[in-house]
Amino acid sequence: MFEKALLKENPFRITPGVTVWAGRHDIKQWLESFIKTQMIVTPSRCAVIYGVWGSGKSHAALYFSSKNVYLKLSKAIKRPPPLFAVVPVPRAGAGVLYREIIYALGWDKIIRGLKKFMEKSRKAEEKIKMIAKGDPDVESTLIGLAKSADQRVRTLLMRYSLGKAKASDLRSLEKEGIYLATLLDEIPRMMNLLAAIFNTLTYSDPDIPNPVFSEVFLWLDECEAYLRDMPSRDTVQHLMFYRDIIDLVPSNLTILFNITTPTGGPEGVRSVFAVLGEAIMNRVGNRILDITPFSEEEALDYVVELINHEKYRPQEYKKRCPDEYYPFTKASLKYLIGYISKGKMGLTVRSLNDALSTIVEMAIHQGILKEAGKDRIKVDHIKRMIEELPIT
DSSP states (O other), X not given: OGGGGTOSSOSOSSSOOTTOOOSOHHHHHHHHHHHHHHHHSOBOEEEEEEESTTSSHHHHHHHHTSHHHHHHHHHHTTOOOXXXXXXXXXSSXXXXXXXXXXXXXXXXXXXXXXXXXXXXXXXXXXXXXXXXXXXXXXXHHXXXXXXXXXXXXXXXXXXXXXXXXXXXXXXXXXXXXXXXXXXXXXXXXXXHHHHHHHHHHTOOOSSSOSOSOXXXXXXXXXXXXXXXXXXXXXXXXXXXXXXXXXXXXXXXXXXXXXXXXXXXXXXXXXXXXXXXXXXXXXXXXXXXXXXXOOOHHHHHHHHHHHHTSTTTSOHHHHTTOSSTTTTBOHHHHHHHHHHHHXXXXXXXXXXXXXXXXXXXXXXHHTTSOOSTTTOOBOHHHHHHHHHHSOOO
């Protein structure tokens, strides 16, 4: 369908392809620099990314957590890869938050990471005992996950780690030589296990100079939920969870908070403080990124880069395009951008993508784009569509 616009697929989805970044190179550079720095330095830190609805915060999280992107960054600074988890804030208590973090990290990565750690030193078990800080259940869980080749045993340990085990599961594990004294049913004990996982996977010393992962990144999305649609009890539990996990993992953990605010600028910062509170913001410091709406010039650059990205427009298609604005003209794009800028949402990634997707698909449907590389969406076409369609 989109071949008539000399595009392999629709580039204007609500969220662009996770490995596609277009425009806003200042934001990309800030995040790249921050992520690289965190993979080099050891202190655990927090950061905030805020902006109006649809400004691209979720896409930033998905983009930088995609494997080919973070591997490229880690190779550039000659560091082991990071471990990334993007977690939409669950509308429930801290126990659910804990499980969502585990799910987002991925059991495969956790278990493979623990196995790699065991392979790095003959003293690996001793180091895990030290990391577990005298908690025999944490110690048995990590060593069991790392050493067991029995899928049934690993499944029981995973169930235990998620706080879903029963007394019968502990008895089954005991038969396999893995002794767990009590069920994992309290938030502080869940946090101790999670902290031990992080501290093991990022551990280094003269005996293990290169950790399995250089850094753990927890990227929390939709944090505005703490002010809008979560019971205050759950909100308090979550914020205490973030504060305490940073204390339990003083090195090699980065927590990023995505927060939608009514406005940007200083007013937006006040909204951020209202969401996260003083204890978390003290850990954030000045690591705050404001993703403001596009200027009209930035919006034009974004659209041009997006439609000409190799994912959507390979070289054989580019050769057939009369210019970089195709299937639009420069004038029609500028007209549409100017129109969107006056809307309620302003010029955000979401408002642009929503309008552009509608216009391109309708232009193909209405026969405006018949011959690829020749027919174009002009100002008059856009004016007519604006009158007929619910374009923001």
